[in-house]
Amino acid sequence: MNTEKRxxxxxxxxxxxxxxxARQLAKLENVQVIISSRDEAKGLEAREKLxxxxxxxxxxxxxVTDEKSVENxxxxxxxxxxxxxxxxxxxxxxxxxxxxxxxxxxxxxxxVLSTFAVNTVGPLRICQxxxxxxxxxxxxxxxxVSTEMASLNSIANDFYPIAPSxxxxxxxxxxxxxxxAKELKGTNILINNYSPGWMKTDIGGSDAPxxxxxxxxTAVYLATLPExxxxxxxxxxxxxxGGPFALPW
Numbered sequence: 691m692n693t694e695k696r697x698x699x700x701x702x703x704x705x706x707x708x709x710x711x712a713r714q715l716a717k718l719e720n721v722q723v724i725i726s727s728r729d730e731a732k733g734l735e736a737r738e739k740l741x742x743x744x745x746x747x748x749x750x751x752x753x754v755t756d757e758k759s760v761e762n763x764x765x766x767x768x769x770x771x772x773x774x775x776x777x778x779x780x781x782x783x784x785x786x787x788x789x790x791x792x793x794x795x796x797x798x799x800x801x802v803l804s805t806f807a808v809n810t811v812g813p814l815r816i817c818q819x820x821x822x823x824x825x826x827x828x829x830x831x832x833x834x835v836s837t838e839m840a841s842l843n844s845i846a847n848d849f850y851p852i853a854p855s856x857x858x859x860x861x862x863x864x865x866x867x868x869x870x871a872k873e874l875k876g877t878n879i880l881i882n883n884y885s886p887g888w889m890k891t892d893i894g895g896s897d898a899p900x901x902x903x904x905x906x907x908t909a910v911y912l913a914t915l916p917e918x919x920x921x922x923x924x925x926x927x928x929x930x931x932g933g934p935f936a937l938p939w
Contacts, residue, residue, distance in 0.1 A: 695722040697771045698913065701754055701816060702727060702781025704736040707835065707886055710906040711778055712736075715913060716745040721776070726752035726763065754781050754812030764819045774823045776913045779813035779834045779863075786853035797854045809859035814866055821870075821879065830879035833912045834867055836860050836924065838885040843938035864924060864939060871922025880915050884908045884925040885937065904929045 703712045704727035716723040725740075727733035730751045737749040750766050753759040767774060783805055790796040813834055824830030839850045840860035867883045874881060886905035908928045926935045 695720050696775040697721075697767075697773050698723050698776035698778070699767070699774055699820070700725055700778040700780055701752060701812070703778075704729065704732040707905050707909075708778070708780040709736055709739075710903055711780060711909045711913075712747060713740060713743070713745065714903075714906050714910045715776070716740060716747050718914070721914075722771070723747040724767065724771075725749050726781075728753040728759075752816075754779075754816050755807045757815065760815055760819050764823070767820075768823065773827060774820050775827070775829055775831065777816065777820050777824075777830070777832045778909055778913060779816060779832070780909075781808060781812055782835060783808045784853070784856045786851055786856050791851070791853055791855060793852060794854045802855045802858060805855040805859045806862060809856070810862035810866065813863060817866070817870060821874075824879050825877070828878045830877075830881075831913050831915055832870070832879070832881040833909050834863055834881070834883040835909065836863050836867075836883040836885055838926070838937060840864050840885075841924070841938055867924075868922055868939070875921065878917055880912075880919050880921050882912045882915075882920055882923045882925060884912060884927070886927050908934070 698715050698721050700708050700712045702708045703725040712723050712725045715721050725733060725736055725747050733749045733751060737747055740747050750763055752763045785791055785801050785805060790798055817832065821830065837860050839853065839857050842861065864883055867881050870881050886908065905927060908925055911928065911934060924937045924939055926937050928934060
């Protein structure tokens with residue numbers, strides 16, 4: 691085990707965007723990737739798929755909505771690696787296809803709360819657990835997978851579905867990044883959010899114009915920022931603009 695490698699954790703990485711972020715990071719010589727998922731069998735299957743591509747990654751089970759699961763995950767991470775350098779908060783849900791999600795007036799409050807539990811509170815829980823580990827070395831890169839649909843500057847005039855549960859949870863995630871960036875100011879722990887765009891994944895569907903490979907590029911860029919890189923930013927999918935492009939909050 692090369693402990694000099696950057697240790698990267700990607701939540702919800704057994705498929706889709708998370709899997710692709712893990713794949714691209716694992717191709718870097720100086721990064722050791724740990725993939726995670728709630729379903730251990732699916733996580734181990736994903737690890738095997740990456741191994742078949744010549745990419746050696748580790749797997750640890752993780753449910754970001756379960757405090758005990760997070761505790762066990764961090765304990766195993768400390769025991770096996772003693773560090774964490776990169777965190778990509780990718781695990782998420784989007785119930786927007788449900789009929790009641792077409793209006794703020796009909797959305798089920800239980801759905802709002804369960805979506806917040808994964809998309810907002812989950813990243814908060816894992817950040818609370820892993821940022822202290824990053825502080826031990828004064829190094830960290832945190833990337834939160836958000837969405838352009840959470841830009842308060844654009845909501846009134848955008849063409850996206852109402853999707854209140856999803857939008858509100860990601861607005862909360864954007865707020866979390868801003869607060870953490872404020873607390874981490876002056877450290878070498880950089881936190882940023884980004885929108886991967888509409889992708890061909892289980893959530894995005896087959897009609898989406900982007901692949902997960904394209905959607906992962908900005909995450910990899912933000913996960914490997916040099917010292918002095920952006921802090922507390924909100925970025926668009928890079929392919930759309932040909933490079934890093936900041937979105938309005």
